Amino acid sequence: MKDNEIQSVESSIKCREIVQTILEYGVNQKEIYQIIFLLSLELENIEHMKKITQFINETKNSNILLGG
Secondary structure: OOHHHHHHHHHHHHHHHHHHHHHOOOOHHHHHHHHHHHOOOOOOOOOHHHHHEEEEEEEEHOOOHOOO
């Protein structure tokens, strides 16, 4: 494996561990959306941040979070 492939695998493992830690808190779907929203605010790419936050805001105002 090349160095960049090893770093990619290590990064993926780290991300999965972070997700697992969050899920161990017992978060519900609404809280997961809020976490995604807050993490998106940390993105360096402003366009990506805007798209993600727009989607989350639209989702919060729909019946998706209510299971409908």
